[in-house]
Amino acid sequence: MNNTMVDFPLTLKQCRVITEIMKKGTEKDASVSLNLSQPSVSRALSQAESALQISIFTRGWSGAEPTSEGEVVISSCNTLLQMMTDTERHLQQNVSSLLKLKAYAEWRHFMVIDAVVKVGSASVAAQALGITQPAVSKTLKEIENMVQQPLFLRTRHGLMPQEAAKQLASLYLRISPVAQALRHTLQSLPNELTGRLSVGMLSFSCQDIVPVAFASIFKQHPRIRLQAMQGPYHLLSNALRQGEIDCFLGLMRKGPIHPDLIELPLVRAQYALIARADHPVHRYAKTLNDLTNERWIVARHGTPIRDYFESLFHSIDNKPPIQALEMLTFASSEELVIHSDAIALLFYDDWNIHQLNPRLKQIPIELPNPECTLGITLHRDRQSPLIDTFIDELTLTIEQKLALA
Structure with a gap:
């Protein structure tokens, strides 16, 4: 023809x-x-x-x-x-x-x-x-x-x-x-940031700042497709290496598990022991030894917070409780603490600890080396203006948030 x-x-x-x-x-x-x-x-x-x-x-x-x-x-x-x-x-x-x-x-x-x-x-x-x-x-x-x-x-x-x-x-x-x-x-599409931004989130991590950063990006760059999903570290690491996601956020480890990945710190946080506000533990607990018989809510095995939890009991020559309840999200952990006699090991930045739910209360026991860092993990060879924009928005969101602490 x-x-x-x-x-x-x-x-x-x-x-x-x-x-x-x-x-x-x-x-x-x-x-x-x-x-x-x-x-x-x-x-x-x-x-x-x-x-x-x-x-x-x-x-x-x-x-x-x-x-x-x-x-x-x-x-x-x-x-x-x-x-x-x-x-x-x-x-x-x-x-x-x-x-x-x-x-x-x-x-x-x-x-x-x-x-x-x-x-x-x-x-x-x-x-x-x-x-x-x-x-x-x-x-x-x-x-x-x-x-x-x-x-x-x-x-x-x-x-x-x-x-x-x-x-x-x-x-x-x-x-x-x-x-x-x-x-x-297609040729008439506006000359602006476009594409997909797919963000992974580790358990307990950054659920309060990612939506704010997303909202700002969506307002300024409406042609960007925004996605967020939650998963464990190894799953998100593999997804990032394979290009299925663009980055993921969570507690930083001692370094990424693969040389293709790099970590950038975002905000300092600290581990904290949390119980229901009217829990009897607030009256009698003075040291970690007073908590050995309590029921615990912690993150899953293989996470930094779980490693820290186990190190606490090893530091007092005690075995970690074997009946600890593992939770996958921050919100569900706090809610379970409110409705039970369990104690949770969680982590908070300065703003979140000051804005703690009034039905919850921090147990005033000094923890050894409680500092931790929330960060973003990226692929070394797949940087882009879109990811840079996301990091800028996260940084601004964190600064505005901590300014209110």
Whole structure:
């Protein structure tokens, strides 16, 4: 087919692939849903990204996640496919067998049927499109098989379009402008920070400052996609190394577990023993030895706070309690302390300890070396203006917060 055929930035197959990857989360699952091989799906996505000169998806925490430009592409693809679905639903009313328009139609099918509807002749349509008449006839047969009903009635005056052909030609007039506008829409995107910022959070860490920083970024840079998720250290470290997240926050250790990762300190904090405000422990506990028989709420094994908890009991030649209750979030730990007789080992910065829930109270026992540091872990080779912006917002949020302490 020569240049008289309309040039669309994406094929309809590519639109189907892009939409299905978004729905399923992976190319593998999309290939199963579309009944295509995984290499075919990967190739279609790669060709689409090459044609548009953008990245449509990035690797994310739960699979393929769209970039900011990808969101625009996906929206366009969804619109096209939804209009095809609506037309197919109308055509389905005329036949009992399942139609295959949305699954298999390509631009050439719509262009041919539109041309034949306009001129009433396969040969004239072929000439207008710059293709052969057999190619037009073959294409009409293909789409007729997709919709399972006649498209044209042959008369002495040429080919008379039937209702199905009219609906398909009308569909083409509606979807072609949407497809052709995609490149212009992408080129017209404002010149501002875009992309995905995916932040991991270790248990007990930074839940009060990340939302504030996110809100500020969202207000200033509305085209950034913001994500936050919680997980254990090794899981977040692997996700960061693989590019599934951009950074993660939490208590700093004695150094990252992999040379690809670096740590930046954000705010100083300190470990604290917390109990219910009316707990009897506040009256009799003077040293750690007075707490050996208490029930404890602590973070999971392998975390700095759990290591510190065990070191406390080793420092008084005592074994750590084996029935300690492990909690995964700061809020749930505080809530459990309020509603139980358990004691929690938590950590607070200056602001949070001054703003402690009035139903809670710090046990006034001096702890050895209680200082700890909250920080952000980054990939050494994957810095970006977006991550720099996030760090700046975190730093400002912390400064404003501590100024109120």
